[in-house]
Amino acid sequence: MGVAVAGAVGLGLLAVPAGAGAAPELPPVSAEDLVTSVIQAKDPGPLHGTVTLDNALGLPAIPGVPQAANGTSTAQVWSDGAGKGRLSVPNGQSEKTIVDDGTAVWAWDSADKTVTKKAVGADRKPPQADVTDPAAAAQKAVTDLRATSTVAVDGTAEVAGRPAYELVLRPLPTERTLLREVRVAVDSEKRLPLRLTVLANGSSDPALEVGFTQLEFGAQDPAMFTFTPPPGATVTEAPARPGDAQQPQRPEPxxxxxxxxxxxxxxxxxxxxxxxxxxxxxxxxxxxxxxxxxxxxxxxxxxxxxxxxxxxxxxxxxxxxxxxxxxxxxxxxx
Amino acid sequence: MTLVESATTPHRGSAPMGRLLGAELRWVLRRPRTLVMLGLFALVPILIAIGVVVADRGGGGLIGAIAGNGLVLPVAAMTLMLALLLPLAVGMAAADAIAGEAAHGTLRGLLLAPVGRGRLVLMKAFGVLVVAVTATLIVAVVGVIAGLVVVGGADGTLVTLSGTTLGFGEAMGRVGIAALWTVGQLAAVGAIALAISAFTEHPLVVLASVLGGLIVFGVLGAIPALDWLQPYLLTTGFSAGADVLRDPMTWGELGSSTLRALCYVAIGGGITASRMLTRDA
Structure with a gap:
């Protein structure tokens, strides 16, 4: 009988969600310094992570985009730290995979076995080209935000097993908004935003939470960043910039x-x-x-x-x- | 919990475990209804293969993924049959194992025989597990053959859901993992079925409880207001088999559903053992 009790207890333990660990002890940092360090942060290098989206926005269901409806969805991301990447979005018993191998972006959908290839050329802008002085840019961003919000570093949290600072934006009382606060968890070492939480008025549960639930840095298998269309797949080539020519000029919003x-x-x-x-x-x-x-x-x-x-x-x-x-x-x- | 009763000394009159298991194996596998059922199970992957080929492309889910990609068939067949057919086989074996013997009056002989009660439970659990393994292997092997011969395509390779191509050897590894995982889930069903079997003299009660329980679990899992119940339900993890078709494989769901199955095995096994150890002959 003892074994049966152990089994029942085990079942109960499995059902308990892995609770947030104790808030890690980190040296205090000001909001300005935190934002500056995020802007100045080097590319985190090769990484592999699982991103989980917890959606309670209350959007109506949109066919083909199950992630838009309320619920939890996950995706896996890989990056080689040099511009190549892979994103895989499982969806029930099918999967969408997007691979950027440096010269082309391949999008695979297992539900209809189609591959869309889109060439990317030299017109890709190097990231952060327009940020001249990160410290000044961060200072300005925080000052701009302070006109309408309170910006603060509100404690620490553990996200995907990594210690992180919680940067919190709260609207000033004069703002007429549905939002209560926006929290961004920033990795304490790599200064990479790890999690975004949006809280709305009138609910203690987040309306939207997207962030890493698992994250590891380090060299990734180069095979992850190549894609060969599998036999039996339909491959279509997308124009390099779709819709640029035929899109009529829309009035600015x-x-x-x-x-x-x-x-x-x-x-x-x-x-x-x-x-x-x-x-x-x-x-x-x-x-x-x-x-x-x-x-x-x-x-x-x-x-x-x-x-x-x-x-x-x-x-x-x-x-x-x-x-x-x-x-x-x-x-x-x- | 002691597995061997103190009254039986190991040397006098106690049959060796290997002979007991061999006897149970022959007893289970020679039963005509087991053989007929296994034969019918072998037809299922073939029927799916013919259906996919005749209907050509289209359709979503795993069945849709079989078209032109035959090595998906064994995994799809196991996942589909895990819903009801494979548990039916395990439930039947468990019903015969204890309740069936009680109904025929042969259980009394086994309880009085110079075989420890704990050994008797192990022997019966082994018989159920053999049926689970045999049924799963038949579906997997026939699925591989039917996938290659009837569906064909993909040049003997497996196109994963992630769009990568795996060679034949690696594809067989994935089918093997799926089969192992399926046996784990079936062991959980079998353990619960054995526990029910230990409490009744009517094999039909066991069968009805297993199938009814699975259907009720499925219904409970589909009610949004009861989503807190999902981590407790064995059926929640039944769709994880498709994860072996991803590349790289995601172990999360496979692992958690296997742990859940092991908890069910412990519950079922513990109840069965304690009932059989205290049962009057």
């Missing part, structure tokens, strides 16, 4: 407000232009989701999620922001 209550108002292309661009495939049909709203600004449909609101008006404008619907309607009627 209008931005109302600043800080946390920024509202972006964009104009959707008229319906006939959409049909010319390939019919129904392009834009998902949004007329069935959301709820009907109207006001002095007109009428439209309001889509609510945990962290953001969007209104699509009947005259083709889209207003969106991390704000309550009232701020959107004010921006629309402006």
């Amino acid at each position: 209008k931005v109302v407000g600043d800080g946390w209550d920024t509202v972006v108002i964009a104009t959707m292309p008229p319906a006939d232009a959409q049909q010319q661009q390939g019919g129904r495939g392009g834009t998902p049909d949004l007329s069935s989701i959301g709820k009907e709203v109207s006001g002095p600004w007109g009428s439209g449909r309001e889509i609510d999620t945990a962290v953001a609101t969007a209104i699509i008006t009947s005259d083709g404008r889209v207003a969106a922001g991390a704000v309550p619907a009232q701020v959107l309607t004010e921006a629309l009627s402006r």
